[in-house]
Amino acid sequence: MSLSADLAFRRGDLDLRVALDVAPGAVVALLGPNGAGKSTTLELLAGILPLDDGRVELDGVTLDDPAGGVHVRPRDRRVGMVVQDYLLFPKMSVLENVAFGLRSRGLPRDRARAEAREWLGRMGLDGYERRRPGELSGGQAQRVALARALIVEPRLLLLDEPLAALDAGTRPAVRAELRRHLAGYAGCTLVVTHDPLEAMVLGDRVVVLEGGRVVQQGAPAEVARRPRTDYVARLVGLNLLTGTASGRTAELPSGAVVALAHEARGPVHIAFPPVAVTLSPRRPEGSARNAWPLVIADLEAHGDLVRVTADGAVPVLADVTPLAVADLGLEPGGQVWASVKATEISVYPA
Template sequence: MTTPPPAGGSGAPGALDAHLRVERPGFTLDLELGAAAGEVVALLGPNGAGKSTALRALAGLLPLTAGHLRLDGQTLEDPATGLHTPAERRPVGVVFQDYLLFPHLSALDNVGFGLRCRGRSRKEARAEALPWLTRMGLEAHATARPGKLSGGQAQRVALARALAVQPRLLLLDEPLAALDARTRLDVRSQLRRHLAEFEAVAVLVTHDPLDAMVLADRLVVIEDGAEVQSGTPSEVARLPRTDYIARLVGLNLYQGVGTGHQVTLPDGVVLATAEAVSGPAFVAFPPSAVTLYRTRPESSARNVWELTVAGLDLHGDQVRADLTGPVPLAADLTPAAAAELDLSPGTPVWASVKATQTRAYPA
């Protein structure tokens, strides 16, 4: 059992209710965050967006300037009243990016470390820790020290250590970042299974969209210390609202003013769309929807622009062309098509996108 935090405040039992405001020189985090018991929320955003600041504030490692933090109906922090529950007294488990396992302790004693801090004897801590190692499939490595474990095994020991104290809030800071690509695939699947079985709140911090999409029930996208979009992974991927999100999910995104089946961009370029929209609107389409030509096409597509190739790169089994001009965009084509068009940086091309392949929605 964890040491109970001080009583006070109100909130939904089994839920996270937080308003995290942290002011630092040149940067302010101002984020409202709520989650139900059993929910996995991913904080996603570019470097410097405030993800790690939010995680440290939730953990109690960074005091709030204003706002509040409530968990299971208990107020853990309220700057207005001077309440700040120390990190070691919060019912919180943390899996750090580099795991921070104690090199001189066995895997079993690493898992039992938090239990020892909560007053268990060494024998009691080991007895409680062993089932967690077994759950992670690591009982055969109970006596191994971290230096003898693979990256994936170390990650699972760190997760077992965080779960062994039965936290009501589990924080995961880039939990897969230290793994190579092959190990990451396997561990991501295992982590998703363990999180699905976790009955309290889990908050995952990541800049990797695949980790967020696979592991989380809900995404909260942060830029410059504030939320810019939230929703299920499918909602965020389908209807991005910033260039950062659009790039993550592989879409071309534009914002303008809609009038019927067209959206006028700030520079006057008009995009034809399948959906009718009115007022401020976004238009999105995938790079695969773009067709390239060396001369102006005789096409039924209503969106046709003359652009210039700015760069070429491999993107999976496709060639991704970055194009500049009236409507800067990314286009995907096969290597054979790229060779046939004789594309290279500086090459002028015509690009077309059918209105039926665009998606328009209110801004």
């Protein structure tokens, strides 16, 4: 089972052009800020919205081909959907919710219910058959929604922010559980999220969407290590600069020069973690060849550390200890030198 989609869709401010491929059994995480077109992508794949142009193929079956006049109705697509607020039918029992898909496909009530009961068992929800959706916790509701979608054996499963409705305390456990359930599902899965951790944990591959375009994709570790846009860099907590390398140095658009540990040529991304940045009152002596005079723009608590935002020819984020903040007398508007060892910097083609 595999998905191959080439989507073009324009509505209001959104201009979506996305090509997506999901390998059989794979989970692709679609990561992006609000308004990037993530949910629209899912609605296009589910057939709820019509494509302007492009093509959707699932297991070799063409679901959408506007040029050829093909648009398979949502109910005939075998595409399951679980949304942020789960949308369990509120007037139906949990069992009826799960059995809904089978009964809609003409299965007799008893057989549909028996199978639904089995699914509830698999989801660890024995004894919840007669509950109403309103009586479930967020995690339970999610499992019911998952069972309701999976029972009809969809070839493609779409999850729209499946963990966003949960409180922070229960999220890790439900996330781990969801990952387990997805591992046991043979079809393709697309998970939409704006949470990088969720994308990294759930996805075999991460596709980053910004402004209706795919700006980066790859294995989670690859995306986390080598961000290609400011948005991704901020999400994974790295400083990201873009410049032109020639040998062991790279020049930034501002004219500042960054010393590199390895040779590189042409347009490059330069990434380094905020903890690798050292702040000092004067130009540092010693091994750090990258030292820039900056002006502090902002100080903010960041876990045990303080995240310092500094502007200048090379804008950086630096994580320093509260003690360092006190020792250096850091405050917004103050001058400071930031230095980074070349060995802490990772460089990759832009």
